[in-house]
Amino acid sequence: MGQLFAGLVDDAALFPPAREPLERALPAYREAAGDAVIGRFLCPASRVAELRTHLLPDDHLDLVVIADTGMDGLPKALEDVAAEPRVRLRGIEVALPEDADQARAATVTIASLPTEVPAFLEVRRTTGWHMVIDGIAAAHEAGATVGAKLRTGGVTADAFPSPAEVAAFVGACVERRLPFKCTAGLHHAVRHTDPETGFVHHGFLNVLLAAADGGSVEDLEMVNPVAVTVRIRALTDEQRETARRMFTGFGSCDIDTPRSDLAALGLL
Numbered sequence: 001m002g003q004l005f006a007g008l009v010d011d012a013a014l015f016p017p018a019r020e021p022l023e024r025a026l027p028a029y030r031e032a033a034g035d036a037v038i039g040r041f042l043c044p045a046s047r048v049a050e051l052r053t054h055l056l057p058d059d060h061l062d063l064v065v066i067a068d069t070g071m072d073g074l075p076k077a078l079e080d081v082a083a084e085p086r087v088r089l090r091g092i093e094v095a096l097p098e099d100a101d102q103a104r105a106a107t108v109t110i111a112s113l114p115t116e117v118p119a120f121l122e123v124r125r126t127t128g129w130h131m132v133i134d135g136i137a138a139a140h141e142a143g144a145t146v147g148a149k150l151r152t153g154g155v156t157a158d159a160f161p162s163p164a165e166v167a168a169f170v171g172a173c174v175e176r177r178l179p180f181k182c183t184a185g186l187h188h189a190v191r192h193t194d195p196e197t198g199f200v201h202h203g204f205l206n207v208l209l210a211a212a213d214g215g216s217v218e219d220l221e222m223v224n225p226v227a228v229t230v231r232i233r234a235l236t237d238e239q240r241e242t243a244r245r246m247f248t249g250f251g252s253c254d255i256d257t258p259r260s261d262l263a264a265l266g267l268l
Contacts, residue, residue, distance in 0.1 A: 002268065004232070004240050007039035008204070009258045010064060010251045012183065014043060017155055018253035022047070022054045028255070030059075037259050037268070039249050040090045044068035045077035055086045064091040071112060078114065093149060093181070095122040096132070103131040110139045110146055118248075120149040120181045123169070125161055130172060137176035147248065148173055152202050153185015160185060160199055163220035170207065171215020174246050182207060183251040189261035190225045204250055204258060205232055212243040229265045 011032070012018075013025040020028075025041075032038045040062040043051050046069050055061065065081060067074045071094070081089050092113060096105045106121055113119045123132050132148075139146050150169050153160050161169075173180040182204075190203035202220065205228050209219035212235055222228050235243070252258055262268045 002036060004208070004235075004244060005037050005262060005267070006244075007036070008244075008249050009037050009255055010039045010042050010181075010249050011255050012042045012251035012253045013255070014047065015066075015251070015253055020253070022051060026051075026054050029061075030056075032255050032259075033062075035259060037262065038255055040064045042066055042093075042251050045073050048077040048080045051087075052080065052084055055084070057086075059086040061087040062090045063087045064093060065089065067092065067094040070097065071109065089117050091117055092119040093122065093183075094119065095149075096124060098124065102126060102128060103135050106132050106135045107139075110136070110144055113144075113146070115145065118145045118147065118179075120147045120179075122149040122151060122183075125151075125165060129169075133169075133172045133176065133178065137173075137178045140176075140178055147179035147181065149181045149183060151184050152182045152207075152250075153199070157197075157199055160201070163191075163202075163217050166202060166207065166220050167210055167215045167217035169215075170210045170246075174211060174214045174242070177246075179246060179248050181248055181250060186250045187252050187254045187257045189258065189265060189267075190228045191221065191223045203228065205229075207250070208232070208243045208247055209235075211247040212239040225265060229267065232267065 011029045013020040029041050042064045044066050065077055094109055096102050123129050136146055136148050185201045186204045188203055189205045191206050193200050206220045209231055210216050213219055
């Protein structure tokens with residue numbers, strides 16, 4: 001069961017809503033990194049130089065660079081990472097520009113990315129998003145180490161896609177055998193309503209089940225933790241392998257809650 005969650009949670013403490021300073025975020029990640037559930041440390045490209053000043057002599061940081069300033073600032077950030085022996089570049093994540101044709105932007109972006117590390121392109125919930133998935137999937141099929149990324153929450157209600165929207169994205173990726181990641185709003189294991197904001201959050205176990213089932217909206221709508229846990233335990237080895245091959249991980253600015261939820265559900 002543990003392999004189903006290995007490296008699933010990436011540390012996004014530097015990003016909203018937490019926006020932790022590096023002097024707090026890095027020690028917290030170091031302490032948690034021994035837990036098999038914890039994956040990589042996410043750092044904006046604009047802060048890679050700052051990150052280097054907070055590294056310890058014996059650090060071996062698994063790092064994902066987020067292109068927060070667009071593609072213009074990414075080459076310099078990657079040069080800094082390459083020059084830093086205390087970090088290991090494990091991935092790049094890029095949000096496609098809002099004011100551009102998404103499919104065309106995806107093609108241009110993929111062509112300009114380095115080929116030696118996985119890259120995930122954030123697909124926006126706009127008309128024609130299937131064409132973007134098609135473009136990324138075609139590049140993946142041709143040998144590029146690329147995948148898709150979906151934003152599953154944020155600081156406003158409209159940042160949360162519906163279960164049907166998430167199911168459509170997951171189903172499109174599974175159908176094309178395209179790996180995907182998620183970000184934001186997935187702190188808890190099971191779908192729930194935040195008592196402070198009233199926002200309905202997706203659960204990362206719900207997304208895992210949807211990936212195992214090829215994009216089932218029913219999986220994403222489940223809110224009973226016991227029922228979700230029973231479904232997770234009932235997954236076959238093949239379904240578990242499919243789920244993790246497709247759903248490679250998610251960024252969370254809170255890395256304690258996902259682990260606590262899994263422990264409380266008896267899944268660790």
